[in-house]
Amino acid sequence: MLQEKYAPHEIEAKWQKYWEDNKTFKVEIDKNKPKSYVLEMFPYPSGNLHMGHVRNYSIGDVVARFRTMKGFNVLHPMGWDSFGMPAENAAIKHGIPPKKWTLENIANMTRQQKALGLSYDWDREVATCKEDYYKWTQWFFELFYKRGLAVKKESAVNWCDTCNTVLANEQVIDGKCWRCDHDVVKKDLSQWFFKITDYADELLKDLDLLKGWPERVKTMQRNWIGRSEGLEFEFEIPALNDKVAVYTTRPDTAYGVTFMALAAEHPLINKICENNPKAAEIKAFCERVRNQSDIERTSSESEKEGIFTGVCCINPFTGRKVEIW
Structure with missing residues (x-):
């Protein structure tokens, strides 16, 4: 019998439980199917999803489900951009240890993602604040350092004397700290830089391999690389x-x-x-x-x-x- 009224809390909860219990979206290697990798940007776990998140991830979900229906073996993972300055600043603002604040937010936003019914393979979840992820970041850095691609030098950063922390450009509002409204100054700090300029020629040449990319996007990439002769x-x-x-x-x-x-x-x-x-x-x-x-x-x-x-x-x-x- 067709129900005239849609009851999302009943219907959606039922099928979401079925998907989770049966691992509907779990993906394994299947050489009989063409591969498709669908990836949206990993969110910073700030506490709650907002409509910007919903818009972004629902679009990715449509793509993943469509390709699954077209016979692709679809890898559609989720993860958390959860390490570094944002977590430290949030901990200062809320008086909570960064680890506690971040992991609680990940748990809450995972609950929200699942309530949206998005087709993620949660067995593939990564969190950049966990050792099983950042050990590889450290491994890469050590490799860069040994090959002379990681260089330490002083450079100016946005600095708040009250919060005693570095601020991103987006956190400086009319010359003041977004958190405490104190004046932000430029401060020279010793920092690490990657010598991506060593790869300028290779990056430029390989833009020609991007068949089907809009020319305006490739032009933006060339300008960003900024290679010139003089x-x-x-x-x-x-x-x-x-x-x-x-x-x-x-x-x-x-x-x-x-x-x-x-x-x-x-x-x-x-x-x-x-x-x-x-x-x-x-x-x-x-x-x-x-x-x-x-x-x-x-x-x-x-x-x-x-x-x-x-x-x-x-x-x-x-x-x-x-x-x-």
Whole structure:
């Protein structure tokens, strides 16, 4: 008998229990079927799913179910992006140990995922905060380090003195910490970097293998890789007994250089300020610029600012003095 009224709590709960008890979505290797891997981004376990999650994962679920019905052996896993700064910041905010906070949220969001009836093979679940996952991250890092692809150097980060923590750009709202509303400053910290530039040529060449990809997407990837060919050369700074290297894709324009611009973070700034009557003014200017957002500093609509350091360098092509700003 056809029921006129749909009762989701009864019908959906019944079939979700059946799927779980019978491991309906469990997948094993089956060489008689074509393979299909359906993966949506792993969520950060912040506590509860929201409609953005529902929209994303329901679309992936439709794809997975459709391909299953078309005879594919579909691998459709779920996992949790649950390690690092977000967990630490949440622990500070809520006064709960990161492990307790994260695992409780994973349990709750898993319950919500299952209530949505999504076709995941939960035997394939991964969580980046668990040792069986991050041991491989550590293994990869050690491999990168041994091959000279992991390099340690100082770089500026967003820093909140009140929370005593690093903040992502998204957590800085109008120059203030999203959690405590305290002013955020730029702070130089020692960090690890991966030398992905060593693979620029390979990455660019392999874009040609992506048949069927929209050309605009491949163009975005080429621009992100940012490989260019040019010339690197040095300007002598006699007053400092030092030099500064520059790079240009148009070496022919070097003869017309009218000034040298250093970023507010440039390591030469400290040397320039030694015994410099303008030191206080230069440092104040650099501090103000450093604490601007990346958008403010790089926008084509922002008025460009600068301050003459009182020091000059020598153009190697013409021998002329050039002011350093």
